[in-house]
Amino acid sequence: xxxxxxxxxxxxxxxxxxxxxxxxxxxxxxxxxxxxxxxxxxxxxxxxxxxxxxxxxxxxxxxxxxxxxxxxxxxxxxxxxxxxxxxxxxxxxxxxxxxxxxxxxxxxxxxxxxxxxxxxxxxxxxxxxxxxxxxxxxxxxxxxxxxxxxxxxxxxxxxxxxxxxxxxxxxxxxxxxxxxxxxxxxxxxxxxxxxxxxxxxxxxxxxxxxxxxxxxxxxxxxxxxxxxxxxxxxxxxxxxxxxxxxxxxxxxxxxxxxxxxxxxxxxxxxxxxxxxxxxxxxxxxxxxxxxxxxxxxxxxxxxxxxxxxxxxxxxxxxxxxxxxxxxxxxxxxxxxxxxxxxxxxxxxxxxxxxxxxxxxxxxxxxxxxxxxxxxxxxxxxxx
Ligand SMILES: [Zn+2]
Numbered sequence: 001x002x003x004x005x006x007x008x009x010x011x012x013x014x015x016x017x018x019x020x021x022x023x024x025x026x027x028x029x030x031x032x033x034x035x036x037x038x039x040x041x042x043x044x045x046x047x048x049x050x051x052x053x054x055x056x057x058x059x060x061x062x063x064x065x066x067x068x069x070x071x072x073x074x075x076x077x078x079x080x081x082x083x084x085x086x087x088x089x090x091x092x093x094x095x096x097x098x099x100x101x102x103x104x105x106x107x108x109x110x111x112x113x114x115x116x117x118x119x120x121x122x123x124x125x126x127x128x129x130x131x132x133x134x135x136x137x138x139x140x141x142x143x144x145x146x147x148x149x150x151x152x153x154x155x156x157x158x159x160x161x162x163x164x165x166x167x168x169x170x171x172x173x174x175x176x177x178x179x180x181x182x183x184x185x186x187x188x189x190x191x192x193x194x195x196x197x198x199x200x201x202x203x204x205x206x207x208x209x210x211x212x213x214x215x216x217x218x219x220x221x222x223x224x225x226x227x228x229x230x231x232x233x234x235x236x237x238x239x240x241x242x243x244x245x246x247x248x249x250x251x252x253x254x255x256x257x258x259x260x261x262x263x264x265x266x267x268x269x270x271x272x273x274x275x276x277x278x279x280x281x282x283x284x285x286x287x288x289x290x291x292x293x294x295x296x297x298x299x300x301x302x303x304x305x306x307x308x309x310x311x312x313x314x315x316x317x318x319x320x321x322x323x324x325x326x327x328x329x330x331x332x333x334x335x336x337x338x339x340x341x342x343x344x345x346x347x348x349x350x351x352x353x354x355x356x357x358x359x360x361x362x363x364x365x366x367x368x369x370x371x372x373x374x375x376x377x378x379x380x381x382x383x
Pocket of ligand 1: 082112113145169
């Protein structure tokens with residue numbers, strides 16, 4: 001197929017990013033952004049609906065699902081980005097200087113994940129201005145991603161036709177494709193000792209802080225191996241210096257791309273607390289909860305082939321990488337819909353120093369556009 005050069009409207013794209021970045025949307029309060037996107041997608045000719053996730057998770061809106069018809073003989077594909085951001089998110093003012101978007105002052109920029117949203121809108125604009133054959137598209141904008149992938153976890157996957165797709169939610173240069181990400185277990189541990197007056201009868205007490213300390217000292221934490229990590233991130237206990245503390249509450253996490261390694265490490269951490277506590281007459285309540293499952297995509301899958309050939313066509317260096325973090329892609333893959341997470345150029349996310357270059361945002365738009373073309377060409381070949 002002969003394809004003339006497609007021109008991205010740079011002014012419109014930069015204004016689009018600034019617009020969505022300046023609509024505050026911390027987790028559970030994505031409503032204003034949802035309203036804007038609902039209207040925007042409708043204006044671009046998509047059929048848009050909002051699901052019931054908001055009421056299920058205590059937020060002010062649900063996930064957005066929008067559809068754009070395409071060539072029926074091609075497999076549907078989806079693009080996904082999340083609407084919510086971390087805090088501080090109120091009053092974001094974007095400064096666009098020398099081709100870089102930053103926040104003015106102390107808020108985040110929210111490029112995580114509004115770079116993904118703006119890239120998807122930019123791709124839809126480009127498609128409208130340059131109509132080409134493409135697969136039927138589903139656009140999913142989720143809520144509550146930063147709170148444990150709540151939006152995608154509550155998404156009704158029976159509503160979508162997509163056979164594969166892309167989550168736009170990774171830092172790093174456009175062209176990088178995340179092909180695997182870990183499962184995560186949340187760890188909750190309570191060590192129970194015995195309270196006593198610290199000066200009058202400390203002999204009666206069992207110091208839960210000291211017991212917890214002994215157990216913590218025995219743990220393997222940090223990077224365990226190339227695909228496995230563990231962390232203790234919160235500890236809380238004790239009431240006053242003159243009381244032998246009777247309980248300590250500890251929260252941590254373990255992650256691995258290999259589920260057997262995750263299970264073994266989790267068991268090791270929990271068993272350490274149990275053993276140390278029992279050794280001194282204390283008790284421990286230990287609990288592990290799977291927050292999300294891992295994924296690992298076979299490199300032969302067309303979801304990766306399309307993204308790689310599209311990146312090449314967009315002039316981007318192709319890299320396949322493994323991530324240490326979870327994203328909505330974990331949930332799509334768990335639902336049986338192969339999903340790669342794409343690096344879209346957002347940097348230093350979750351900080352006030354967060355930034356995004358316009359060059360990367362424009363590259364994202366071009367990349368998505370080329371994915372449509374690669375999917376149209378690839379799908380046609382198999383017929
Ligand atoms: Zn994100």
